[in-house]
Amino acid sequence: MEHLVRRDPRQCGLTQTRWTLDAIRSQLAWGRDASLSGIARILDRLGITWQRARSHVHSPDPHYQAKLQEIADVVEYARAHPNQVVTVYLDEVTVTRQPTLANGYGRAGADQVRAERSLATDCELRIVGSLDVVTGQVVTRRAKTIGLATLAPFFPDRRAAYPEAE
Known part of the structure; x- marks a missing residue:
């Protein structure tokens, strides 16, 4: 499952750029009849969590492996x-x-997690x-x-x- 969610959904024939529970379910032959909450529980058991994305640019290089070997x-x-x-x-x-704004863990029902900024x-x-x-x-x-x-x-x-x- 981790291998799936680390891929770009477009590589799996989807038009979206982010994974949703429904999109993950659509790619699992055994999970098509599972509920979304069931998929979420499976992800949780596998240690796969919803996370804020980090900015990343990938420039495909057909000579990447050769360059790594040369280095x-x-x-x-x-x-x-x-x-x-x-x-x-x-x-x-x-x-x-x-600090940048990013997800953080906090106690449920408490104030929202903050990125403390100075004046x-x-x-x-x-x-x-x-x-x-x-x-x-x-x-x-x-x-x-x-x-x-x-x-x-x-x-x-x-x-x-x-x-x-x-």
Whole structure:
């Protein structure tokens, strides 16, 4: 059942983008005669719960597996030749001052769960960082935006940290 609900309903011939109890029931040969509450109880027993979705973009890449293998090969080579080859992972993240609204657990009949916010205005901070695969060294830069002004010194600094590398 978990395999089913992790798929996009459109992959199962449905026109909707979210699973409903009725849609789940329609995909189960043994469940077509089950009540919606029966389907809900089965999901509950399997540990499958209704949850707020997280934002996600999937860009299908027909060469994904080949690229993963190439990355694994490069990492293996870097570990075997740590002075010649350096492999770093790089990523960026946005951090906000205020919490986001999301589902939470609370006692039934009590006040609604809250995302406590302060009176301060929300602001965003961007962080770019690199992780050396072999040594575990992390180097970061933070700025209001990550653009050329932030990245221009970041990459030469990363390169200078490995003077013997090819």
